[in-house]
Amino acid sequence: MIPYARRAAALCLLLLVALLVNALRIQVVRAPAYDANPANRRVPIERYGQPRGDILVGSRPVTGSRSTGAQLDWVRTYADGPLYAPVTGFSSQTYGTALLEAAEDDILSGSSPGLSALPLWNAVSRQPQRPGHVRTTIDPAVQKAAYKALGGKKGAVAALDPATGRILALVSTPSYDPGTIAGTGPQALGAWRRLVTAEDQPMLNRALRQTYPPGSTFKTVTAVAALVSGVVTDVDRPTDSPDPYPLPGSTTALGNESASAGCEDAPLRYAYVVSCNTVFGKLGDDVGLRAMRETAEAFGFNDPSIGVPSHPAVSVFDRRMDRAQLALSSIGQYDTRATPLQMAMVAAAVANDGTLMYPHLVDRTTDGAGLPLEVTGQRAYRQVMDAAVAFAMQDMMVAVVRHGTGRNAALPGALVGGKTGTAQHGEDNRGNPFAWFISWAKQSRGAPAEVAVAVVVEDAAADRADISGGGKAAPVARAVMRAVLAH
Incomplete structure (x- = not known):
């Protein structure tokens, strides 16, 4: 009888071990796959079973949560949704997350191990953690000034603190209210369909996720390349630049907007102020593809790793071009494309005495009690x-603003530098140009620059002759700079 009892006990022990191993396999090894299975309702029920952490602008939350009493209880809400949508993105029970809501989702949803003093125990017990909060670098006064200045225009604004890389404003218009798509009902479904099919694309973040030909604002990059490479050693010495300029290896000649601009053999300073295509096209060819590419990439072009923490679209300066294409690229045309954030970085590097700081949108993350988890350092x-x-x-x-095409950006009592741009696009350049303006401002000469701005305006409803960086975009930049200097 004893041998049978021993065999039965051994079999029971084996079955117990098998049950434990299977439980371990299901709860630990297979847990990620079960969590990711769309049929598993426990994950969203747990996710929306408590309020989401907040995104703060200044000291004020611009997000919130409301209880619905449904199975997916807590729904995201937004204060001033259209104003801050390019910053927050959206958090939707139906459509997921975007922008800052996505980049900092582990903090905001409470799933980050850093929110718990005993992360391993929380992972095993699966006890919900109190969500944390994300404080942005956005200045509410600057954000509101940019949004108001753009008004009904289609376009975008990006503003930086040149000395720190803090993003002070990110505006994209037209915008939308993320709260309309936060839930699960037919209202959210209808709002999503209207937004994604709208002709003017209100959900497109034009400040971060849209690239444009930068037009003459890119002449700032070309001028830097010419000075750094030694092609130009004196900004007031005449250049060898015919008007029109025959594009190398081509039967096409590059001209200027005004035949009376006096661009033939113009010095770099004069050519920059009046925006001579011929001078900068030839300078790009003289500098050469390698040096032009290296300078553009020093400003952040062609870099997919930049994150703020959301990843902007990659700004592009082609790495393979013939000489004619290089000349056109050097005036911000051909295939050269940039986001407003990228062009704000160009202005910021000039304003910060040549040092480009890494742009960032998050100042710090905190736990639910407001204690810091991570503070973003300047680098x-x-x-x-x-x-x-x-x-x-x-x-x-500065000469562009005082004597050239950027006069509309001037601010009494402040030192302002800028560059206008009117970027051609469309088949045979027949589309309405994009109006650009990049700039920076400081209280006085010798003081540190307090803001760098890039503005782009897509105004399809305007007459073509009325679109220019100085006319359309510079007043928007002036409003943004005024808001910063007013603090």
Whole structure:
């Protein structure tokens, strides 16, 4: 009898071990696959079983949560939704997350191990953690000024603190209210369909996720390349630049907007102020593809790793071009494309004496009690140019505002530098141009620059002759700079 009892006990022990192993397999090894299975309702029920953490602008939350009493209880809400949508993105029970809501989802949803003093125990017990909060670098006064200045225009604004890389404003218009798509009912479904099929694309973040030909604002990059490479050593010395300029290897000649601009053999300073295509097209060819590409990439072009923490679209300067294409790219045309954030980085590097700081949108993350989890430090992205080149560029940008096409950006009592751009696009360049303006402002010469701005306006309803960076975009930049300097 004893041998049978021993065998039965051994079999029971084996079955117990098998049950434990299977439980371990299901609860630990297979847990990620079960969590990701769309049929598993426990994950969304747990996710929306408590209020989501908040995104803060200044000291004020611009997000919230409301209880519905349904199975997926807590729904995301937004204060000033259209104003801050390019910053927050959306969190939807139906459509997922986007932008900052996606990039910081682990903090906001409470799933980050850093929110718990005993993360391993929480992972085993699967006890819900109190969500944390995300404080942005956005200045509410600057954000509101940019949004109001754009008004009904289709376009975008990106504003940076040149010395720190803090993003002070991100505006994209037309915009939308993320709260309309936060839930699960027919209202959210209808709102989503209207938004994604709208002709003017209100859900497109034009400040971060849309690239445009930068037009003459890119001449800032070309001027830096010419000075850094030594192709130009004196900004007031005449250049060898015919008008019109025959594009190398082509039967096409590059001209200027005005035949009376006096661009033939114009010095760099004069050519920058009046925006001579011929001078900058030839300078790009003289500098050469390699040096032009290296300078553009020092400003952040062609870099897919930049995250703020949401990843902007990659701004592009082609790495393979013939000489004619290089000349066109050097005036911000051909295949050269940039986001407003990228062009704000160009202005910021010049304003910060040649040092480009890494742009960032999150100031800090905190736990549910407000205690800091992570504070975003300031770090340099690249030393784009030395101080002497930066000072020369600053003087040229100031001349654009004082004497050139950027007069609409001038602010009494402040030192403002800028560059206009009118970017051609469409088949045979027949589309309405995009109006650009990049700029920076400081209280006085010798003081640190307090803001760098990029503005782009897509105004399809305007007459073609009425679209220009100085006319359409510069007043928007002025409003943004005024808001920063007013603090």
